[in-house]
Amino acid sequence: MKKNLVLIGIVVILAVIPFFTQKGAEFGGADGQAEKVITQIKPDYxxxxNSFWExxxxxxxxxxxxxxxxxxxGFIGYFIGYNKGKKNRGERNSNA
Structure with a gap:
């Protein structure tokens, strides 16, 4: 349990630090950056x-x-929980 809390704390710190160290920065997606690079390399690309819905x-x-x-x-959590439940149920049945 302690290990999980430490890992969650590290993730939160890694997510929050850029907001304080990069004041005034624009946090955009990679799509826009890729589009800029492509147009620099090949302007007539x-x-x-195109998207069918914007x-x-x-x-x-x-x-x-x-x-x-x-x-x-949710899907990943369900899948992990389901498999862990199956494993625990199997261990309980084999110990009986």
Missing amino acids: KPWF PPSGEIESLLFAVQAALGA
């Missing part, structure tokens, strides 16, 4: 495809990203 605002895009992350984390 044409994308292979979210109406950045807030909705962030919401959809958060929902996707929550669903993924």
Whole structure:
């Protein structure tokens, strides 16, 4: 339990430190940076495809990203918990 709390503390510290050390910085995604590099290398580059739907605002895009992350984390948590439960149930049955 103590090890988990230490690991969670380290993750929180790693996530918060950039906000204090990089004051005024813009924390954008990698997509925009990649697009800039591509246009510098090959200015006449044409994308292979375009999005079929563009979210109406950045807030909705962030919401959809958060929902996707929550669903993924829920699935992973369920999968890990289910397998741990199966393992514990199997150990309990073999000790009886």
